[in-house]
Amino acid sequence: MAGTGPTEELAPQDSYLSTAEGHVLGVAEGGLYLDRTVFYARGGGQPGDVGTITWDEGSVEVVDTVRQDGKPFHVVAEGSVLPDPGTAVEGVIDWERRYLTMRTHTALHALSGVIFRDFGAKVTGGNMTPGEARMDFELDAISVEFGNEVERRLNEELVKGYPTEIIVMAREIALQDPDLIRTKVNLIPEFVTDIRVVDIKGLDRQADGGTHVHSTLEVGRIEVVKTESKGKANKRMRIRVTKADPL
Numbered sequence: 001m002a003g004t005g006p007t008e009e010l011a012p013q014d015s016y017l018s019t020a021e022g023h024v025l026g027v028a029e030g031g032l033y034l035d036r037t038v039f040y041a042r043g044g045g046q047p048g049d050v051g052t053i054t055w056d057e058g059s060v061e062v063v064d065t066v067r068q069d070g071k072p073f074h075v076v077a078e079g080s081v082l083p084d085p086g087t088a089v090e091g092v093i094d095w096e097r098r099y100l101t102m103r104t105h106t107a108l109h110a111l112s113g114v115i116f117r118d119f120g121a122k123v124t125g126g127n128m129t130p131g132e133a134r135m136d137f138e139l140d141a142i143s144v145e146f147g148n149e150v151e152r153r154l155n156e157e158l159v160k161g162y163p164t165e166i167i168v169m170a171r172e173i174a175l176q177d178p179d180l181i182r183t184k185v186n187l188i189p190e191f192v193t194d195i196r197v198v199d200i201k202g203l204d205r206q207a208d209g210g211t212h213v214h215s216t217l218e219v220g221r222i223e224v225v226k227t228e229s230k231g232k233a234n235k236r237m238r239i240r241v242t243k244a245d246p247l
């Protein structure tokens with residue numbers, strides 16, 4: 001049972017929250033739903049959060065968070081004893097992992113901004129794990145030298161400290177924004193009337209539900225670790241954010 005009522009999702013509102021109190025909305029095979037959660041449900045190329053959910057008599061380890069029945073579903077370790085619906089709980093995410101994911105996600109958006117601005121190529125796909133990511137571009141060719149050049153240009157931009165802003169705009173407005181059109185805002189289901197936009201002001205702007213750092217300074221440095229061809233007009237670049245916390 002997913003439980004009745006919605007889940008208040010805190011991650012898209014404040015990506016820097018690492019704990020939150022709530023109640024069990026419902027339990028199902030392998031996991032549970034909460035009425036309020038700090039866990040990010042896997043989506044838009046960003047992995048789901050892991051962490052712990054604790055209540056008076058016990059706790060469970062959350063090994064993934066996915067979207068199920070339209071709500072974040074906290075997947076628990078096998079053999080876990082689940083709390084009853086209605087139980088008051090506290091959720092705590094693995095913040096180190098999440099923060100690294102936020103740096104990686106913002107790095108990917110900055111990368112797509114630089115590639116479009118300097119080379120006019122659009123993104124065709126992408127994915128990330130905490131600290132590493134890949135992105136595919138509509139480029140005719142790619143080389144190690146090109147990868148090195150992009151690495152240099154991207155790092156040059158990151159240290160400028162572009163602020164990252166979250167904007168919510170009406171669908172009709174979003175559909176007329178050139179940057180959002182380029183990043184295929186029209187593919188968002190029609191029932192979504194408010195579009196969440198991640199605006200790395202002056203560098204990249206796209207509709208996105210993920211969690212990001214406040215400034216490109218927090219990303220630190222990135223390395224382009226691999227470039228490869230995935231077919232005509234589809235070239236892949238793999239990046240890594242350096243592990244050290246930049247601040």
Ligand SMILES: [Zn+2]
Nearest residue numbers: 044105208210
């Ligand atoms: Zn994104």
